[in-house]
Amino acid sequence: MPLDPQVELLLKGMAALDRPPLHELSVADARVAAASPEMIALGGERIEVGSVKDIDIPVEGTEIGARVYTPEAAGPHPVVVFFHGGGWVICSLDSHDNVARAICRDADAIVVSVDYRMAPEHRFPVAVHDSFAATRWIAANAASFGGDPSRLAVCGDSAGGNLSAVVSQMARDAGGPPITFAALIYPAVDMTAEGGSLTENASGYFLEHETMNWFMNHYLSDADRANPLASPLLHPDLSNLPPCFIATCEYDPLRDEGEAYGAALRNNGVAAEVKRYDGLIHAAVNMTGVLDGGRQLVADVADRLRTALHN
Numbered sequence: 118m119p120l121d122p123q124v125e126l127l128l129k130g131m132a133a134l135d136r137p138p139l140h141e142l143s144v145a146d147a148r149v150a151a152a153s154p155e156m157i158a159l160g161g162e163r164i165e166v167g168s169v170k171d172i173d174i175p176v177e178g179t180e181i182g183a184r185v186y187t188p189e190a191a192g193p194h195p196v197v198v199f200f201h202g203g204g205w206v207i208c209s210l211d212s213h214d215n216v217a218r219a220i221c222r223d224a225d226a227i228v229v230s231v232d233y234r235m236a237p238e239h240r241f242p243v244a245v246h247d248s249f250a251a252t253r254w255i256a257a258n259a260a261s262f263g264g265d266p267s268r269l270a271v272c273g274d275s276a277g278g279n280l281s282a283v284v285s286q287m288a289r290d291a292g293g294p295p296i297t298f299a300a301l302i303y304p305a306v307d308m309t310a311e312g313g314s315l316t317e318n319a320s321g322y323f324l325e326h327e328t329m330n331w332f333m334n335h336y337l338s339d340a341d342r343a344n345p346l347a348s349p350l351l352h353p354d355l356s357n358l359p360p361c362f363i364a365t366c367e368y369d370p371l372r373d374e375g376e377a378y379g380a381a382l383r384n385n386g387v388a389a390e391v392k393r394y395d396g397l398i399h400a401a402v403n404m405t406g407v408l409d410g411g412r413q414l415v416a417d418v419a420d421r422l423r424t425a426l427h428n
Contacts, residue, residue, distance in 0.1 A: 161406025278304025
């Protein structure tokens, strides 16, 4: 399929700004760029939910932040643990605020967005351990903020999709907490992958292959890339994992590995729905203010979560 016309217009507008790609910036400057008003504005007008509260979650002798989004209706509500994307290096609770709000409203679920520690200050596997510790804490304390721990899902985009997949595997291997469903949005699941969409979509479609390598080099050593905690597709046992929905985008370098993960899950008896969004690019869920396709993707994620958690 050709590029979505709205995506094409957006990419032309970005090219006209003639700004350097992220991989040519320092980490500090890349974080500033990702948090710029122009980038946040792509997410559209703020979606209203019942309440929003920032909390702290204890992890490994310290605390990390999190943001709890609660629907307007009375609970108890199912709980979605959300991990934001950004290559384990950039982005934040704020960059994905409207994504979390949309899921909260449309899935009718409490969303707890986790501010895991990022690289290069905190390299692999810190983000993994923060994410799993946060998930365990959220499950144990869900009732204190109106949540139902028996209906617990994980969700995330890109690096956050990676963490969601890894946390699902860790929870299974540790005997809990039980995870009802996983929603993975263009997840990074194989740090050893080559060719295919990584080559086809290497440049010109927002996420550059060189930028992906910049992210991974800040997060991982070469020896870490095949570790299942970094590459969940390479886990030796992909059975008995929660049902999941995997969204991929046609013009995304990560497209093929996300679809390969879905196929591998199905081959191991896991109910995995994979949907490719033709014409879209990486980060579409952060561009719902200008991309109808991005809004549809988020709506589909919320729909799958709602169905899994309310039935």
